[in-house]
Amino acid sequence: MAPNFLSLPRELIDLCVDKLHENDNEESRTALRACSLVCRTLCHRSRSHLFRHISFSSQSTAKLIPRLHTLPEILGSTLETGIARYVKSFEIIIDSAAENASTDFSSLLRDPDGILCAIINALHGQGYGVRKFSLGINV
Incomplete structure (x- = not known):
């Protein structure tokens, strides 16, 4: 055997x-x-x-924000099924050479649903937490 x-x-x-x-x-x-x-x-x-490093990159927030809205549920389902406890580095990058890159970034920061706050909250819990959180624009 x-x-x-x-x-x-x-x-x-x-x-x-x-x-x-x-x-x-x-x-x-x-x-x-x-x-x-x-x-x-x-x-x-x-x-x-x-899931040690998670990175979101997009040409515009029109594509990025819908993807980000699903993330808190995935991150924080439960300690057993969620992935938040594994994430050590998280970044969001708007990769745009277009004139509206800074406008897109501002709209992400001012998102009325508070998606960034929801993500940050999901990334921290008892006994775990993200060590690096980055927001950026590549122009």
């Missing part, structure tokens, strides 16, 4: 998942996503690599 994967020491399992993260390519990210769905033993370690 083949040995049970879960009978391996946790440190070895963690090293295997960490090794996948070292190879920063699409194939490794696909493998990490698969690991996050296999079992609880692999879930935490793989998610800590997958």
Whole structure:
């Protein structure tokens, strides 16, 4: 009978998942996503690599804001299912050479739904919190 994967020491399992993260390519990210769905033993370690840095970039806030509105729910569903505890770095970049880049950025800051506040609140909880939060315009 083949040995049970879960009978391996946790440190070895963690090293295997960490090794996948070292190879920063699409194939490794696909493998990490698969690991996050296999079992609880692999879930935490793989998610800590997958969601360590989240970046949103867009040409305009018209495309960006709808995407951001879904984020607080994803971040803070519950401690078990949410990903907020894994996020250490978060950035929003409006990448625009157009004349309206600063207007787009202002509209994001003045969003009547307060989406930035909701995101910041979702990224902090008891025992976890984002370490870096960036807003920027690339002109």
